[in-house]
Amino acid sequence: MIKMTAVVPAAGVGKRMGSTIPKQYLPLGDKTVLEHTLMRLLSHPAIERVVVAVSPEDQWFGTLPLVSDPRIARAAGGRERADSVLNALTQVTSEQVLVHDAARPCLAMEDLDALLAAANQPQGAILASRVRDTMKRGDGCGAIAESVSRNELWHALTPQCFNTRELQRALSKALEQGLTITDEASAMELAGFHPLLVPGRADNIKITQPEDLALAGFFLQQLKENNS
Ligand SMILES: Nc1ccn([C@@H]2O[C@H](COP(=O)(O)OP(=O)(O)OP(=O)(O)O)[C@@H](O)[C@H]2O)c(=O)n1
Ligand SMILES: C[C@](O)(CO)[C@H](O)COP(=O)(O)O
Numbered sequence: 001m002i003k004m005t006a007v008v009p010a011a012g013v014g015k016r017m018g019s020t021i022p023k024q025y026l027p028l029g030d031k032t033v034l035e036h037t038l039m040r041l042l043s044h045p046a047i048e049r050v051v052v053a054v055s056p057e058d059q060w061f062g063t064l065p066l067v068s069d070p071r072i073a074r075a076a077g078g079r080e081r082a083d084s085v086l087n088a089l090t091q092v093t094s095e096q097v098l099v100h101d102a103a104r105p106c107l108a109m110e111d112l113d114a115l116l117a118a119a120n121q122p123q124g125a126i127l128a129s130r131v132r133d134t135m136k137r138g139d140g141c142g143a144i145a146e147s148v149s150r151n152e153l154w155h156a157l158t159p160q161c162f163n164t165r166e167l168q169r170a171l172s173k174a175l176e177q178g179l180t181i182t183d184e185a186s187a188m189e190l191a192g193f194h195p196l197l198v199p200g201r202a203d204n205i206k207i208t209q210p211e212d213l214a215l216a217g218f219f220l221q222q223l224k225e226n227n228s
Contacts, residue, residue, distance in 0.1 A: 126183070155202075
């Protein structure tokens with residue numbers, strides 16, 4: 001089994017959540033969103049370390065009991081997600097690296113297994129779920145401009161897994177060019193790679209808006225009841 005380090009970008013402010021504290025520190029049952037995410041990653045034998053990118057202004061990370069786990073390291077968060085990931089990568093020595101949003105606590109072990117099984121490909125791999133709704137592009141004035149074929153249209157999820165040095169190079173280049181990178185695969189694509197799409201569960205949601213928290217709590221409970 002390939003052993004690797006995971007990077008967890010957790011330096012966001014959660015604007016869309018509209019909560020008084022960053023969404024990664026909101027409670028889900030008896031623990032915070034971030035603790036659930038970290039516990040799920042560390043429960044897999046392939047994940048030997050986790051580097052968490054945390055805002056320099058963060059007041060909460062150091063108060064989490066989990067932080068005393070020697071497998072967890074802290075890196076400085078950056079202005080954008082990609083900056084946070086790039087900062088964390090400086091602490092990664094494993095050949096492969098897995099990047100997973102702090103805001104995605106509902107990661108099923110079966111999905112992590114599937115991603116890791118594809119991880120040794122040079123182009124890398126991401127978890128993704130096929131689009132199920134009919135997709136529309138807006139005209140910017142609140143009306144439909146066009147329908148977008150959902151054939152081969154996927155939601156990019158995380159974790160995403162790549163060769164560490166290739167990812168560092170790709171992210172650095174994209175950021176130097178001033179490009180907006182919202183996931184690691186985008187940077188790798190710009191560098192000419194075509195990462196594999198590994199079908200993942202649609203309940204691996206990213207907590208983004210207020211209604212997502214209760215849904216994540218339900219999905220997390222289902223995962224625990226099914227030992228997934
Ligand atoms: N500068 C940033 C911005 C985001 N993230 C992290 O990237 C993940 C996905 O980002 P997103 O869902 O957009 O989180 P926020 O940026 O906090 O949300 P918003 O865009 O609503 O502010 C989150 O775990 C977030 O903490 C990060 O590490 N560094
Ligand atoms: C990485 C990601 O979760 C894949 O869908 C997504 O791009 C993160 O976007 P955000 O705007 O930083 O939440």
